[in-house]
Amino acid sequence: MKDSCAVDISLMVALVVVLALFFDFTNGFHDTANAMATPIATGALKPRVAVTIAAILNLVGAFLSTEVARTISGGLIREGDGSIQITPTMIFAGLIGAIMWNLATWLLGLPSSSSHALFGGLIGAVVVGAGFGAIDPGILLSKIVLPAFLAPFIAATIAFIVTKIAYRITAGPHAHLTRQRFRMAQVFTSSLVSLAHGTNDAQKTMGVITLTLIAAGFQATGTGPEFWVIAACALAIALGTYVGGWRIIRTVGTGITDISPAQGFAAEASTTATILASSHLGFALSTTQVASGSIIGAGLGRRRGSVRWRVASRITMAWLITLPAAAVMAALAELVARLGPIGILADAIVGATVIILMFLRGRKNPVNHKNVTGEMPTVGHSPTMVMTKVPPSIASAKPPKPPPLVSESQNQDLT
Amino acid sequence: MIEWESFLLVAVVSLVAASAVVTIASLGMKLYESALHARETQASSGRWGLLVARILFGLCGLLVLFGVYLIVPVFH
Numbered sequence: 001m002k003d004s005c006a007v008d009i010s011l012m013v014a015l016v017v018v019l020a021l022f023f024d025f026t027n028g029f030h031d032t033a034n035a036m037a038t039p040i041a042t043g044a045l046k047p048r049v050a051v052t053i054a055a056i057l058n059l060v061g062a063f064l065s066t067e068v069a070r071t072i073s074g075g076l077i078r079e080g081d082g083s084i085q086i087t088p089t090m091i092f093a094g095l096i097g098a099i100m101w102n103l104a105t106w107l108l109g110l111p112s113s114s115s116h117a118l119f120g121g122l123i124g125a126v127v128v129g130a131g132f133g134a135i136d137p138g139i140l141l142s143k144i145v146l147p148a149f150l151a152p153f154i155a156a157t158i159a160f161i162v163t164k165i166a167y168r169i170t171a172g173p174h175a176h177l178t179r180q181r182f183r184m185a186q187v188f189t190s191s192l193v194s195l196a197h198g199t200n201d202a203q204k205t206m207g208v209i210t211l212t213l214i215a216a217g218f219q220a221t222g223t224g225p226e227f228w229v230i231a232a233c234a235l236a237i238a239l240g241t242y243v244g245g246w247r248i249i250r251t252v253g254t255g256i257t258d259i260s261p262a263q264g265f266a267a268e269a270s271t272t273a274t275i276l277a278s279s280h281l282g283f284a285l286s287t288t289q290v291a292s293g294s295i296i297g298a299g300l301g302r303r304r305g306s307v308r309w310r311v312a313s314r315i316t317m318a319w320l321i322t323l324p325a326a327a328v329m330a331a332l333a334e335l336v337a338r339l340g341p342i343g344i345l346a347d348a349i350v351g352a353t354v355i356i357l358m359f360l361r362g363r364k365n366p367v368n369h370k371n372v373t374g375e376m377p378t379v380g381h382s383p384t385m386v387m388t389k390v391p392p393s394i395a396s397a398k399p400p401k402p403p404p405l406v407s408e409s410q411n412q413d414l415t
Numbered sequence: 416m417i418e419w420e421s422f423l424l425v426a427v428v429s430l431v432a433a434s435a436v437v438t439i440a441s442l443g444m445k446l447y448e449s450a451l452h453a454r455e456t457q458a459s460s461g462r463w464g465l466l467v468a469r470i471l472f473g474l475c476g477l478l479v480l481f482g483v484y485l486i487v488p489v490f491h
Contacts, residue, residue: 065488150422158430162437169441178448185440192482199486266437273433276485281428283421
């Protein structure tokens, strides 16, 4: 802990805990869209009800799964005995990078993986603190880079196929009424995604805090998270989820495609199945990427359905640069932090200022539960009644023409 | 390097599971709607259709419970 000696260690740990909880909060509101964007878009759940359910399930999920990983980065950084020691200062800088990126993508309404932001931040800080040798490139490639390409593709393919199945089975004299009934089913699938999120993501912050406490000597090596850590992380992620990243919900729910209840259900069933399979069969995939991929697949799977490729490609770009962008910001923060107490103070002040500026910028054109499905804030309109309207900012991303971009026979080849 | 086998396994299992859920739910909803319609127009009592639809919905419920089982670590 060479570089943090200058700063009182308990102050440093306190700073890391506060930042980690704030990251957990941003993780919550960033990822509300994964589970709740489609039921909100189809009117299966009212926006407020949806985020309340998601918040409760995240809270419950966080308490259900408290087994913390032995390493912060899951092998990405060569940490531990005899290799790199990740210092609280590096974690501090890493968290600053991750939070900045999460807030920037929130402002732009882009769903990006919070885990990638966290790993990116840690990588950036560790590279500055300990050199490139601290990173395991093989694991970076196999656990982060390749899955980032595969997750949306596999989710989109599955959602495409099951959307076709849903439409084929329900075709017939009462097709429209039958398909509206999928709204009820959406409640269950989106709840499962929320619960899975709570068990997965809150755990990451618990890990960061616990490993920092262990590194600082406040907790015995090999012990699990303290109760206050579990409770604080659960509350932070639940609060974040409840606040709801409405900008991201709008992009995912109504920006990618005009989603119907049957498509919404097909997309969520694909997301749930893929997430559960990936977490139990040893090939981790990002929930955010799977959820967005599923919606693209569901958009293509409906006849005359279409996808706004410009929105989809913006989202893809955000995925690809999440890790390097968070890394660069964390690297800068780590460079400054290495100056000692003044550097850390400077980081904290600059970080807080940027966060406040981003929130203020967000207030200029607010997106909330009232206009999340596409209505402008001044229009008094029940959001649940509007199912397929697209907000002007997203609609300007050139809505595609009615005929499918890829013919059905071509689409079948994708599978 | 990347474990293609586990990736393929995840892909196949996800596809089968998602297809099963969506097929069962869609069949249930179609039967339910037709049964309701048949009852309204008094073409038939729609009793069998409703029964089968409810069994299919029950199956979906079991799959949801299985999902909860998979998510909660205490269960396994």
